[in-house]
Amino acid sequence: MRADVRFMQGNEAIVEGALYAGLHFYAGYPITPSTEITEILSERLPGTGGKFIQMEDEIASMCAIIGASLTGFKVMTATSGPGFSLMQEAIGYAVMTEVPSVVVNVQRGGPGTGLPTSVAQGDVMQARWGTHGDHSIIGLTASSVQDAFLMTVEAFNLAETFRTPVILLFDELVGHMREKVVIPQPGEIEVVERLRTSVPQGTNYHPYLVREDGRLPISDFGGVHRYNVTGLVHDMWGFPSSDPKVAYDLIHHLVDKLEHRADTIAHYKEYFTEDAEVLLISYGSSARSALHMVEDRRKRGVKVGLLELQSLWPFPGETVRKKCEGRSHVLVVEMNMGQIYQEVKKAVSKPEKVFLANRFDGVFISPADILRLLNVIQGKGV
Amino acid sequence: MRADVRFMQGNEAIVEGALYAGLHFYAGYPITPSTEITEILSERLPGTGGKFIQMEDEIASMCAIIGASLTGFKVMTATSGPGFSLMQEAIGYAVMTEVPSVVVNVQRGGPGTGLPTSVAQGDVMQARWGTHGDHSIIGLTASSVQDAFLMTVEAFNLAETFRTPVILLFDELVGHMREKVVIPQPGEIEVVERLRTSVPQGTNYHPYLVREDGRLPISDFGGVHRYNVTGLVHDMWGFPSSDPKVAYDLIHHLVDKLEHRADTIAHYKEYFTEDAEVLLISYGSSARSALHMVEDRRKRGVKVGLLELQSLWPFPGETVRKKCEGRSHVLVVEMNMGQIYQEVKKAVSKPEKVFLANRFDGVFISPADILRLLNVIQGKGV
Amino acid sequence: MRKKRKLAINREWCKGCGICVAFCPKEVLVLDEQGKACWAHPEKCKNCGLCELRCPDVAIELV
Amino acid sequence: MRKKRKLAINREWCKGCGICVAFCPKEVLVLDEQGKACWAHPEKCKNCGLCELRCPDVAIELV
Amino acid sequence: MAVKDYLRQRFFPQIWCPGCGHGIVMANMIRAIERLRLKKDEIVVVSGIGCSSRMPGYLDFHTLHTLHGRALAFATGAKMSHPKLTVIVPMGDGDALAIGGNHFIHAARRNMDLTAIIMNNSIYGMTGGQSSPMTPFGKKATTATSGTIDHAFDFVGLARGAGASFVARTTTYHAKEMIKIIAKAIKHKGFAVVEVMSQCPTYYGRKNKLGSAVDMMKRFKEGTALIGSKKKAKHPDLIERGIFVDEERPEYSTSYLELIERLGNSTTY
Amino acid sequence: MAVKDYLRQRFFPQIWCPGCGHGIVMANMIRAIERLRLKKDEIVVVSGIGCSSRMPGYLDFHTLHTLHGRALAFATGAKMSHPKLTVIVPMGDGDALAIGGNHFIHAARRNMDLTAIIMNNSIYGMTGGQSSPMTPFGKKATTATSGTIDHAFDFVGLARGAGASFVARTTTYHAKEMIKIIAKAIKHKGFAVVEVMSQCPTYYGRKNKLGSAVDMMKRFKEGTALIGSKKKAKHPDLIERGIFVDEERPEYSTSYLELIERLGNSTTY
Amino acid sequence: MNTKRIVFSGSGGQGVITAAIILAEAAVIYEGLNAVQTQSYGPEARGGATKADVVISEEPIHYPKVIHPHILVCLTQKAYNNFSGIIHPGGLLLTDSHYVKQERKVDARRVELGMYRAVMDKIGKPIAFNICMLGAMTRLTGLVRAESIMEVLETKIPVDFLEINKRALEIGLQLAETHQ
Amino acid sequence: MNTKRIVFSGSGGQGVITAAIILAEAAVIYEGLNAVQTQSYGPEARGGATKADVVISEEPIHYPKVIHPHILVCLTQKAYNNFSGIIHPGGLLLTDSHYVKQERKVDARRVELGMYRAVMDKIGKPIAFNICMLGAMTRLTGLVRAESIMEVLETKIPVDFLEINKRALEIGLQLAETHQ
Ligand SMILES: Cc1ncc(C[n+]2csc(CCOP(=O)(O)OP(=O)(O)O)c2C)c(N)n1
Ligand SMILES: Cc1ncc(C[n+]2csc(CCOP(=O)(O)OP(=O)(O)O)c2C)c(N)n1
Ligand code: SF4
Ligand code: SF4
Ligand code: SF4
Ligand code: SF4
Ligand code: SF4
Numbered sequence A, B: 001m002r003a004d005v006r007f008m009q010g011n012e013a014i015v016e017g018a019l020y021a022g023l024h025f026y027a028g029y030p031i032t033p034s035t036e037i038t039e040i041l042s043e044r045l046p047g048t049g050g051k052f053i054q055m056e057d058e059i060a061s062m063c064a065i066i067g068a069s070l071t072g073f074k075v076m077t078a079t080s081g082p083g084f085s086l087m088q089e090a091i092g093y094a095v096m097t098e099v100p101s102v103v104v105n106v107q108r109g110g111p112g113t114g115l116p117t118s119v120a121q122g123d124v125m126q127a128r129w130g131t132h133g134d135h136s137i138i139g140l141t142a143s144s145v146q147d148a149f150l151m152t153v154e155a156f157n158l159a160e161t162f163r164t165p166v167i168l169l170f171d172e173l174v175g176h177m178r179e180k181v182v183i184p185q186p187g188e189i190e191v192v193e194r195l196r197t198s199v200p201q202g203t204n205y206h207p208y209l210v211r212e213d214g215r216l217p218i219s220d221f222g223g224v225h226r227y228n229v230t231g232l233v234h235d236m237w238g239f240p241s242s243d244p245k246v247a248y249d250l251i252h253h254l255v256d257k258l259e260h261r262a263d264t265i266a267h268y269k270e271y272f273t274e275d276a277e278v279l280l281i282s283y284g285s286s287a288r289s290a291l292h293m294v295e296d297r298r299k300r301g302v303k304v305g306l307l308e309l310q311s312l313w314p315f316p317g318e319t320v321r322k323k324c325e326g327r328s329h330v331l332v333v334e335m336n337m338g339q340i341y342q343e344v345k346k347a348v349s350k351p352e353k354v355f356l357a358n359r360f361d362g363v364f365i366s367p368a369d370i371l372r373l374l375n376v377i378q379g380k381g382v
Numbered sequence C, D: 001m002r003k004k005r006k007l008a009i010n011r012e013w014c015k016g017c018g019i020c021v022a023f024c025p026k027e028v029l030v031l032d033e034q035g036k037a038c039w040a041h042p043e044k045c046k047n048c049g050l051c052e053l054r055c056p057d058v059a060i061e062l063v
Numbered sequence E, F: 001m002a003v004k005d006y007l008r009q010r011f012f013p014q015i016w017c018p019g020c021g022h023g024i025v026m027a028n029m030i031r032a033i034e035r036l037r038l039k040k041d042e043i044v045v046v047s048g049i050g051c052s053s054r055m056p057g058y059l060d061f062h063t064l065h066t067l068h069g070r071a072l073a074f075a076t077g078a079k080m081s082h083p084k085l086t087v088i089v090p091m092g093d094g095d096a097l098a099i100g101g102n103h104f105i106h107a108a109r110r111n112m113d114l115t116a117i118i119m120n121n122s123i124y125g126m127t128g129g130q131s132s133p134m135t136p137f138g139k140k141a142t143t144a145t146s147g148t149i150d151h152a153f154d155f156v157g158l159a160r161g162a163g164a165s166f167v168a169r170t171t172t173y174h175a176k177e178m179i180k181i182i183a184k185a186i187k188h189k190g191f192a193v194v195e196v197m198s199q200c201p202t203y204y205g206r207k208n209k210l211g212s213a214v215d216m217m218k219r220f221k222e223g224t225a226l227i228g229s230k231k232k233a234k235h236p237d238l239i240e241r242g243i244f245v246d247e248e249r250p251e252y253s254t255s256y257l258e259l260i261e262r263l264g265n266s267t268t269y
Numbered sequence G, H: 001m002n003t004k005r006i007v008f009s010g011s012g013g014q015g016v017i018t019a020a021i022i023l024a025e026a027a028v029i030y031e032g033l034n035a036v037q038t039q040s041y042g043p044e045a046r047g048g049a050t051k052a053d054v055v056i057s058e059e060p061i062h063y064p065k066v067i068h069p070h071i072l073v074c075l076t077q078k079a080y081n082n083f084s085g086i087i088h089p090g091g092l093l094l095t096d097s098h099y100v101k102q103e104r105k106v107d108a109r110r111v112e113l114g115m116y117r118a119v120m121d122k123i124g125k126p127i128a129f130n131i132c133m134l135g136a137m138t139r140l141t142g143l144v145r146a147e148s149i150m151e152v153l154e155t156k157i158p159v160d161f162l163e164i165n166k167r168a169l170e171i172g173l174q175l176a177e178t179h180q
C-alpha cells in the first residue's frame, strides 16, 4: 500500500491524530493560534459521525468534554494561553475525577493577551501547576508536524491508560507550520481503547478502585452501572468522603500514578548524543533550531548532541539526569525564561553545568542565537 | 495610649489589615474557607466610605478590582482554590498591566472541589505559575492571626511599590483560627501610598516608563493624563507593540522587578537557628506545629531550629541557601506533597540533605508528625 | 372501595421539621417527644398523601 | 445663507471602501485610480454630511 | 417503584437541614420520573456545587456532581455525545444564575434537550447565606446585612429572553403541581427550565425573620398564584406559577444528527 | 471639536478592514459624546478583545483594553469605585454575548450606570470568522461551513429579560439615528445597551456571499424598520430599530452611596 | 497557670463554637492570657457534628489544636462516644445529662449536669444553653472568672438577648456550685 | 538539489501564503522533496503585511524559517523596502512592476515582471494573481515543475475557479519565458 503522504499544518495534523486515535466529541472556543483545530474539526467531525460543538467559552468547553467522556467517548478541546488559564479549574476537576480527556494548548506569547500571533513556550510550568491543589498531569509536545500527529495519538493513549487529562503543549510555530506528514494506516500505530469494566450488571462496580496494574476500568454513563462522580475527595464508589485515610490514598494515587512512571512513559529523541560533550536539551519548535545548530557544528567536528524532550510532564528527571551525566555542559534551549531549564537543574547532579539559551520576545529562536550561547559557555566569547 | 488588643479570626484580621492599609474597593464571591472576608467587608466597607460589591463570579471579581485600582484606589479580592483557579487569566492581566491589587487565597484541600473545609497548602506552586506566560508574582503567607494582619498590610505595600498583584496565600487554619491581635495605631506601621506621577497636565506622561529605582508612577483614570492600558505586549505609552525589543524589555522588566529583589523584599522569622544542627523550614499554619516541636526538642537539648518563611514568591533562594549552610539536615514542613520542599532543594548546595515532613489528607500536621520524620532522618527510626 | 393505607414514618430519616404536621388537612400528625413525626390520629387520615409529597426527608410514606 | 463647506478627504486614512460613494445622495463622490474617495462633483454636493457620518475611517470631513 | 427505590438509601438521612425545601424537590422529581416510566440507566443527573447540588449523590442514576456553576456545560457535553440519555440538571439559584449564568443563557439559546430544575431559595445556602442574584431587593443576607441593593433577576423573563423553549415555576408547597410540571419539562424536547421556589429556613429564613420552614411554605402558598388565575387578577403583585413558555423549536442534538445525515454519514449515537 | 480631535491620530489609518462597520460606530460614538459636551478626562472607555474591542486604543480618553468577554466586569469596578466617571463599553457580539454573557446579564440586572455599545457583526471577526451567538440560524462561518445549527440570541429579548433599563438597536447605515441613540444611552442613568448592527465584509460578508460593505449596509437599510413604523407593520419580518426599553430604576452606584449615607458615612467619591 | 486545653463538642445548633470563642476571648481580653480557638467542620455539612478547641496559656501558643483535652465537654451522645476516649488523664469530662449518658470509664473527673433541663425550666427555651454550660465549666475549673465571661457577653450579645444569657450563665454557675 | 529558501512577501489579500503553501505542497507531494512552509502575521492585524517562508530540500529540514532567501518575491513596495536587503547573495529577486519599483542595488538577479497587468489584461480581475506569480517564479527557477503546481491546484482549488487559476499559471510561465 502506498504511504498516505500529506502536506499539512501542525494544527491540521493534531486533528488528524485525534481522529486517528478515535476522537468522537470535541468542544471548543476559537483563539489564536489554535483556532484552526476548532475550525477543521467543525467540518471533519460530523463527517465521521462524531460530534462538534462550539461552546460559549473555554470553561464550558472543558466541562463539556468531561461530561462527554463520561458517556464513553474520546474527547478533546483546544485553546491557547488565555483560554488555557480559564480552563484550569475544570482541568483540576478532570484530574480529580480521573476522566480521560485531551487538552491542546497551542502556546502564544504571554502573559496576559501578550503576543497572540507570536511563538512562545511560556505555558510549560502552568501546564504542570495551573490548577489548585496537589496533583500531577501529563504534558506532551512535538517539534514537527509529523510528531504533532504522533503525540496527539499518544495523548489519547495516555489519557485512556491513566484516566487523566493530558495536555498537548504545542507552540505557534508547530501549530502553523506546514510540512510533510505520513498518516499511518489504521492499526499501524497503537490506539489504546478505553478500558471498560468487566464487572457484570448487578455486581458491585467500583469506579475508583485501582487495579493492581494501576488502572481503573470504566463503566460508561448510560451503561448498567450507576455510580457517582464528584470533584470532592471521594471513596472507591465515587462518593464524597472526608476520611483522612481516603484523602491520603486518593491524592497519593493521583500523583503517583503518573510521577512514579515519569521515566517509563517518557517520550524523547536523541541526536548525536553518544559522544557529545555538550548536550543540548530542547523541545517543541525550538528543538528544530537546536538540531540545525547541532548538525552544523558536527560538520565542523564539534561534539554536541541534542536530547529532544517530547514528554514534559511528568518531568523525566531520571532520564535527563542519566543523559546529562559526564557532559561538560548542558544547554537548555527554549522560548521562555527558563522553565524547563529549572527542571533540568533540579534533575542533574551538576546543576552549575546547566545553561540556558532562550528567547521570549516573540521571535523564533534561531541556530545563531543558540550558537552564541554555546560559544559563551565554551569560553569562546560572543 | 492603651494597645488595641482584640480577639479575632484570621479572616477578620485580613480585613483589619486591608482596612489599615487603606482598602477602598473590594469585589468578591463567597467560597469556603475565605467567605468571612467577603462577609465582613460587606459590612465594614460602606462604614469607611469604601466600596463593596458581590460579583457574579471570581473572574468578574478579579476584573472589577483591576478596573477599580486604575481609578486610583487600593483594591482586594479574596477566594479559595476553585475561585483562585478561575482568576488566573485576570491575575496574568494584572501582572501584564502592572495594576496594584491584592488577591487573598485562603487555601483548602484540592485538587478539584477537594476538601472544602479542610486545611491544606496545596496552591503554593499555582500561586507562582497559575497564569500563562512568563511572569513573576509576589506571594506572602502567615502563621498567626497577628501576622495575617501584618502580612496583609505588607501585601498592599508591595502591590503599590511594585505595581503588581500580590497573592496572600493563607490556609484554612489561619483563616478560621481565633487568637489575640494587637491592632497597631494609625501610623505605627508603614503604609505605602500609591506613587502618583508628578508629570503635570499637558506634559507627556508615560505609564510604563520604568524609573531608575524600578518604580512606575501612576496617573489615575479620571485624572489629567489620558493613556491606554492593554494586556497585549505594550510600549511605554501603554499601546500595543509587537516589536521584539519592546517585548523583550517588558517581559524582562516584569520578571526582574520582583525576582531580582527576592531576597531583599523577603519576610521570614527565625527561631533557635543560630546553633541549630537540624533546620526546619515551614510557613503558614504548619510553622506553628514546627515551632511547637522545636521548642519541645530544645527543652530536651536537641539542637533544632526553625526558619519560618512569610514570603514564598519570589522565592528567597539566596536567604534559604545561606540559612541552610552547615546544617546536618534540613526538614521542610508543609501541608502538600512537597511544593516548597522542591524550591528549597533547588536553592541549597546540598539538596540530598533536605527532607520533607508533610500531610495532605485534610488533617492539620501535628508536632508528633514532624517529630516522627525528625527521628527517621536522624537515624532514630520511627 | 380502595383499601385504606397506613402511614409509615421512618424515624431515622425524619428530622422533625413539622411540615407534614402543619399541612395535613386533617390534623392527623404531631411531633412526638423526640421531635419525630407521629401518625397520632390514624382514624382521621384520609390518605391524601400530602404529607408524603411534602416531606423533605422521604421519611413518611403511605404503604 | 450658510456658507457651503468643502469636503476634505484624508487620502492616507481612506481605505477606498466606497461607502461614501455609494450612499452620497447626489452622486458627488467617486473612487479614483488609486481607489481613494474623491470629491468629483463638488457643485452637486449639498453638504448633507452623510458621507462623513458613514465613513468608517474618519477620512472624509466637511470643513 | 416507591421514591425510596430511586435513592441511595445508605446516605440517608440526607445532609440538608430540617425543613430544607431541596428534599421536597428531590422526592417530587423522582415522582415525575416514575410517572414517565423512565429507566434508571437512561438517566444522567448533573449538578454543580451548592446544597441543592448535593442531590445527585442521593439518586440511584448516573450522577455527576461537578463544579460550581458549570453543571449545564457538563450536561451539554453528555447529552450531545450521547443523545439517547435523559439529562436532568438540578441547580441552585446561585449555581444557575450567578456563576453559572452564561451557561444558563447559552443552554437556553441552543435548545438542547436538557431539563434544568432550579431550586430557588434566594440565597447561597451552602456557603452560609450570602445574597444571590435571586435575593429580592432589600432582603438581607450575610453579604447584605442592611438589605441588598442588588436587583434580582426576573427568572422567567431571563429564561424567556435567552430563548428557553419551556419555562415554568412552582414551589415546594405545590407538590402535585411540581410533579406535573417537572414531568412535562422532562418530556419537553428542548431546553426546559423549572424554577421551584424552595425554602432555606437556616439562612434565608433566619436572616429575614421569615419563621420556620412551615411558615416559609405558607408564604409560597399565599404569595403565589396560577398564571391567569382570578387570584392573580385580584392581587397583581403575587408571583405567578405555572408554565410560561412551551414551544417547539429544533432541538440541538437532533439538528446535529440531521447534519451528520445531510453529510451522508451516520453515528452510533 | 471635530471627530479627529478625539482620536489618537498617530495610530491612523486604523487596523480595521476596508469597509468594516466598527469605524462608523467609533466615529458616531464620538459625535454623541461631542453632542453631550462631555470632557475627555471624565470618560473611561473599556473594551474586551476583538476587532471591535480595538476601539479604545484610538480614542483620546482614559482607555482600557482588557480580556475577551470581561470588559463589563472591569467597567463595573471602575464605575463603582469612581462613580463620577462616564464609563462606555464598546463590545463585539462574541465578546458581549458569548464568553461575556454572564457579565452582560449581571450588568443589566444590577443597573449600574454603564453604556454598552455592542457592535453586532454576527461573527467573530478578530479570530477569522467563526460563528457567534448572534450568527443567525443557517448562516455560515468557519466553524459552521454547512450553516450553523445554533439559534442566535434575540438581543433585545435577552437584554430586557436580564433587566436592562435602556435597550436600543440601530445600524451603521443609520448614522444620525446612531448618534442620537448613543447620546441617549450615555445620558441614561443606569445600564444602557445599544446594539449596532455592523458589517464585517471580510468574514461574515464573504462567507455568506453578502457582497461588499456597501451591499451589507444596504441590507441594513432594507432589512430593518423603526419600532412601530408602517414599514414594520407591512413587513413584520423586518428587524426593528429604535429604543425598546427606557425605564428609570435605582442606579447601583447611587444606591451604594445612599447606603453609605444611611450608615452615617460619606465617601470622597 | 499551666497551659490548658479544652474541647467543646456537640451538634450544629448547640452553639459550642460560640462558647469556645467566648471562653477564649474572655481569657485574652479580660485575663491577659493567651488563647487560641479552632474548630473542625464536617464535610461542608449542615447541622453535623461540631468540635471546638481552645488552648489557654500564659505562654505563647503554637500548636493550636487539642489532641488530649484537659477539659472535655460533650453535649451529644455522639460527641461523647467520639471523644471521651481522648481526654487527658486526670482531666475533667463534663456532659449534659439530658443529652448524654456517660457509659465508659475514663481516667478523669466525670461531671454530669442537668444544664439543658435547668435552662428549659428556668428560661423556657433552649436558648443560651451553651452559655449555661460555659458558666458551669468555668465554675468547675476556675479557668477564667465568670465576670470575664460576662464582659464578653456584653460586647457580643445583642441587647435583647443579653439578659437571658446572663441568666443562663448564672444557672450554670449555680449548677456547678451545687455539684461541688 | 541543494536546500532552497524562498520568501514571498506582500500584503494581506494578495494570496502570498497560499502561493507558498502550493509551492511547498507541490515539492512534497509531487516531487518527493522535503518542504516546510511558515509565515509571520502582523499583530493580530487585518490586511497588514504578510510574509511566507518556504524551505525546500532533499534533506530533512530543521530550522524552518528563512533568514536569507535564495528567492525573494515582493508584491508590494513596503515588502520590497522591508525585505530586499535580506536576499542571499546571488539569489533571485522577483517583483511585480505594477506594485514595486526596484530602487536599491542588491547582489542578486533582479527580475521585474508585469504580472498584475498581465492578469488584469487577460483575466480581467486580479484573481489568481498569486498563481501567476508562482508560474513565473517556477519557470525562472526550476524549483518544481509547473505540472506539480497544476496537480496541487487541482486538489485545492474549487472547480469553478480552476480554469482561471490554470490560465494565471500559464500567464506567469509565459511571462517568465519571454523574460528569459
Ligand atoms: C468556583 C467556586 N466559587 C465558589 C464556590 C463556593 N460555593 C459553593 S456553593 C455556593 C453557592 C450555593 O448557592 P446556590 O447555588 O444557590 O445553592 P444552595 O446552596 O442555596 O442550594 C458557593 C458560592 C465554589 N464551590 N466554587
Ligand atoms: C479567553 C479568550 N478566548 C478567546 C480569545 C480569542 N478571541 C479574541 S477576539 C474573539 C472574538 C471576537 O469576536 P467579537 O467579540 O464578535 O468581535 P469582532 O472581532 O467580531 O468585532 C475571540 C474568540 C481570547 N482572546 N481570549
Ligand atoms: S415532614 Fe418529614 S421530616 Fe418533617 S416532620 Fe414530617 S416526616 Fe419528619
Ligand atoms: S395522608 Fe393526608 S390526611 Fe393522612 S396524615 Fe398524610 S396529610 Fe394527613
Ligand atoms: S467611506 Fe471613507 S474610507 Fe470609504 S471610500 Fe469613502 S472616504 Fe474612503
Ligand atoms: S456632503 Fe452629502 S452630498 Fe456632499 S458629498 Fe457628502 S454625502 Fe454627497
Ligand atoms: S443551608 Fe439552607 S439550603 Fe442548605 S441545607 Fe440548610 S436549609 Fe437547605
Ligand code: SF4
Pocket: F015, F016, F017, F019, F020, F021, F022, F051, F052, F121, F125, F126, F199, F200, F201, F202, F203, F204, H046
Ligand atoms: S475582520 Fe471583520 S470585524 Fe474585523 S476588522 Fe475586518 S471587517 Fe471588521
Ligand SMILES: [Mg+2]
Pocket: E092, E093, E094, E119, E120, E121, E122, E123, E124, E125, E132
Ligand atoms: Mg440557593
Ligand SMILES: [Mg+2]
Pocket: F092, F093, F094, F119, F120, F121, F122, F123, F124, F125, F132
Ligand atoms: Mg463580532
